[in-house]
Amino acid sequence: MKSNKKEQMKERNKNLYYGFFFLGVVLVLYAVLFFFDPENICGSLQASLQIIIQIFPVLIIVILIMGIANYFLKPKVVSRHLGAESGVKGWLLAIFIGILSHGPMYIWYPLLKDLHDQGMRTGLVAVFLYNRAIKIPLLPIMIFYFGISFVAVLAIYMVIASVLEGVIIDTIERRTKVRRKDA
Amino acid sequence: MDENKKSIMIKKESIIASFYKALKSFGLALPVLLGVFLLLGLFKIYVSSELISSVFTDGLLRDTALGSMIGSFSAGNPITSYIIGGELLKEGVSLFAVTAFIAAWVTVGVIQLPAEATILGKRFALTRNALSFIFAILVAIATVVTLKVIR
Numbered sequence: 001m002k003s004n005k006k007e008q009m010k011e012r013n014k015n016l017y018y019g020f021f022f023l024g025v026v027l028v029l030y031a032v033l034f035f036f037d038p039e040n041i042c043g044s045l046q047a048s049l050q051i052i053i054q055i056f057p058v059l060i061i062v063i064l065i066m067g068i069a070n071y072f073l074k075p076k077v078v079s080r081h082l083g084a085e086s087g088v089k090g091w092l093l094a095i096f097i098g099i100l101s102h103g104p105m106y107i108w109y110p111l112l113k114d115l116h117d118q119g120m121r122t123g124l125v126a127v128f129l130y131n132r133a134i135k136i137p138l139l140p141i142m143i144f145y146f147g148i149s150f151v152a153v154l155a156i157y158m159v160i161a162s163v164l165e166g167v168i169i170d171t172i173e174r175r176t177k178v179r180r181k182d183a
Numbered sequence: 184m185d186e187n188k189k190s191i192m193i194k195k196e197s198i199i200a201s202f203y204k205a206l207k208s209f210g211l212a213l214p215v216l217l218g219v220f221l222l223l224g225l226f227k228i229y230v231s232s233e234l235i236s237s238v239f240t241d242g243l244l245r246d247t248a249l250g251s252m253i254g255s256f257s258a259g260n261p262i263t264s265y266i267i268g269g270e271l272l273k274e275g276v277s278l279f280a281v282t283a284f285i286a287a288w289v290t291v292g293v294i295q296l297p298a299e300a301t302i303l304g305k306r307f308a309l310t311r312n313a314l315s316f317i318f319a320i321l322v323a324i325a326t327v328v329t330l331k332v333i334r
Contacts, residue, residue, distance in 0.1 A: 019214030026218040040228050048224030063209050070201035109302040126311050133289035138261055145269030154326045161318040
């Protein structure tokens with residue numbers, strides 16, 4: 001567990017470093033372009049500011065929902081309910097918890113590996129990871145850009161795709177095991 | 184009474200910790216988000232609708248696959264993908280391509296592939312990402328077609 005935490009910290013620092021590096025590159029790009037085309041660069045800054053002002057209220061809602069999700073959903077809760085022989089309940093839980101889970105994907109890799117080692121179906125790991133695409137705290141921002149009907153239809157198809165992906169991965173694994181036994 | 188007070192205090196601390204964690208996660212994404220906002224500003228001024236239209240050629244399958252491919256190579260908070268996708272849509276890119284881009288952004292992680300392969304296994308990571316790439320295209324087509332039918 002300790003090494004998992006260390007790996008998460010390392011990955012988090014790496015991401016933060018990447019974030020600042022990315023921001024630095026963009027700022028340098030702005031500085032360079034400012035020498036050649038100051039007028040358009042001022043226009044670009046104004047356009048950026050406009051986007052930030054538009055998005056700001058939605059970002060506040062996102063942070064609030066993230067806080068609520070943090071309070072109710074802990075990795076321990078997830079591991080308690082996703083057993084090996086969970087059947088249909090397992091599939092439904094993988095979908096549900098995948099949707100409700102928060103934070104970057106890499107945070108969940110070690111937990112999923114632990115669960116898989118304890119007997120969690122490989123298909124369920126895929127289902128969990130796929131459903132992380134539907135993020136309830138981020139839905140306000142998605143609705144803001146694409147509308148509620150788009151978000152609803154996309155979410156339904158994402159859930160269907162996640163199950164299909166899980167079934168395919170399980171089938172591939174089963175066939176590989178049979179082939180290995182035969183060989 | 185004391186027990187009650189104690190449990191209320193613990194709950195309060197837990198709520199504060201949850202929101203602190205949320206702010207921290209958001210803070211981690213902030214440099215990338217700021218960079219993206221600034222890039223979008225440049226994009227709005229320098230990239231014309233004509234240029235975008237020339238990349239996305241209205242070929243349904245080609246555009247959707249292209250959207251899925253760009254999403255696969257991108258990484259970061261999904262908010263970023265919604266913002267970029269929304270702005271691309273305003274610039275005239277098809278909803279097929281934008282949907283595939285958003286779907287692939289989270290489900291396919293070419294940049295995260297080494298980490299996923301190391302922890303969850305190479306075979307699993309490669310199969311999952313390849314399938315997710317294909318499903319991003321299929322989900323995009325199904326979503327847009329359904330929306331056209333119900334509207």
